[in-house]
Amino acid sequence: MASSPITMMKMKLNNCSPPSTAAAAARFLPLLGPHQIRFRSSVAPLYNPSFPRTIITRPTFSSSSIITAAMANEALVKVIDGKKVAKDVRDEINAEITRMKDSIGVVPGLAVILVGDRKDSATYVRNKKKACETAGIKSYEVCLPENSTEEEVLKYISDFNDDPMVHGILVQLPLPSHMDEEKILHAVCIEKDVDGFHPLNIGQLAMRGREPLFIPCTPKGCIELLHRYNVEIKGKKAVVIGRSNIVGMPAALLLQREDATVSIVHSRTTNPEEITREADIIIAAVGKPNMVRGSWIKPGAVIIDVGINPVEDATNPRGYRLVGDVCYEEAIKVASAITPVPGGVGPMTIAMLLSNTLLSAKRINNFK
Numbered sequence: 001m002a003s004s005p006i007t008m009m010k011m012k013l014n015n016c017s018p019p020s021t022a023a024a025a026a027r028f029l030p031l032l033g034p035h036q037i038r039f040r041s042s043v044a045p046l047y048n049p050s051f052p053r054t055i056i057t058r059p060t061f062s063s064s065s066i067i068t069a070a071m072a073n074e075a076l077v078k079v080i081d082g083k084k085v086a087k088d089v090r091d092e093i094n095a096e097i098t099r100m101k102d103s104i105g106v107v108p109g110l111a112v113i114l115v116g117d118r119k120d121s122a123t124y125v126r127n128k129k130k131a132c133e134t135a136g137i138k139s140y141e142v143c144l145p146e147n148s149t150e151e152e153v154l155k156y157i158s159d160f161n162d163d164p165m166v167h168g169i170l171v172q173l174p175l176p177s178h179m180d181e182e183k184i185l186h187a188v189c190i191e192k193d194v195d196g197f198h199p200l201n202i203g204q205l206a207m208r209g210r211e212p213l214f215i216p217c218t219p220k221g222c223i224e225l226l227h228r229y230n231v232e233i234k235g236k237k238a239v240v241i242g243r244s245n246i247v248g249m250p251a252a253l254l255l256q257r258e259d260a261t262v263s264i265v266h267s268r269t270t271n272p273e274e275i276t277r278e279a280d281i282i283i284a285a286v287g288k289p290n291m292v293r294g295s296w297i298k299p300g301a302v303i304i305d306v307g308i309n310p311v312e313d314a315t316n317p318r319g320y321r322l323v324g325d326v327c328y329e330e331a332i333k334v335a336s337a338i339t340p341v342p343g344g345v346g347p348m349t350i351a352m353l354l355s356n357t358l359l360s361a362k363r364i365n366n367f368k
């Protein structure tokens, strides 16, 4: 996902300006309306966002039919508001935690282990702690210096495994390069593996007829967004861009479980755009700013952008701004729905972590 703000300074600003020619606009023209993906209407929605924000960037339409059509499409695009959905999820979790505390006196506990001094990781851990406090989850935090040993990390994991107050354990990734990530993730007991990264959890996710104890937070958040915006997944063509252990691979497995026909595009795929152009749903999780251009997208497709890439921006007080893996300005002209960056998948990652922690506390205490 995101690289550190320190390393991002080395990145070149990726300019993804929207196509400006009439010919480029005309590409979108015949493909509006009936070609757009249909949002589920017959199935009772798990959740209907009260205000699914619709972007209307230009209120007055031009007299040119080509421009008007492109703009009309833009006006119809649903911005999938991850911030709003995450807040709703957190409120629901908070209500459940209150119910559990009131009836059996149990408060869910989450232990977070941070190793090293990456600024982005420190920010994510701080945000997780804040989210826990608001939701009513007790958080336990361990911050270790970059030069810590694997044994030290393993000792903390072992202590948290044995602590009945702790229902979830996570080790913030990435770990320093001298550490064996596999060994460390394997040490988290599977019943408390709220990140869902334990090989047994991933194995269960991959197998038909088996249920993982936990689903990794970011892919779970992607699917939750699709559900809550009533996007039909069953029978659709889905393409996942990226095959990382924490996002791409589990996202592809989850889409398959939802009965989508799934393709995975990765660094060795030739002509990735030919594959993405077929997709009704795209989940982009590759970590390359603006890699997916408007021309890669089938009109009406739904786009879930997992990338959080800092790019230089002298006009921003931070000196950089965050962009996704998808060129938003182009995609919004073609897609029927899209997650923004920031404010899309990112907030859902933390909401799903709280959801997994609650799930764990309920399961351990046999609370329904």
Ligand SMILES: Nc1nc2c(c(=O)[nH]1)N[C@@H](CN(C=O)c1ccc(C(=O)N[C@@H](CCC(=O)O)C(=O)O)cc1)CN2
Binding pocket: 001, 123, 124, 170, 171, 172, 173, 174, 195, 217, 218, 246, 308, 322, 341, 342, 343, 344, 345, 346, 347, 348, 349, 350
């Ligand atoms: N053990 C884990 N490590 C990592 C995970 C994970 O799920 N488990 N995921 C990422 C980092 N991450 C959570 O840990 C995370 C990333 C981004 C966000 C988020 O809310 N992003 C905001 C923008 C934030 C900003 O302004 O900097 C957004 O997209 O709106 C939350 C969590 C890697 N490591």
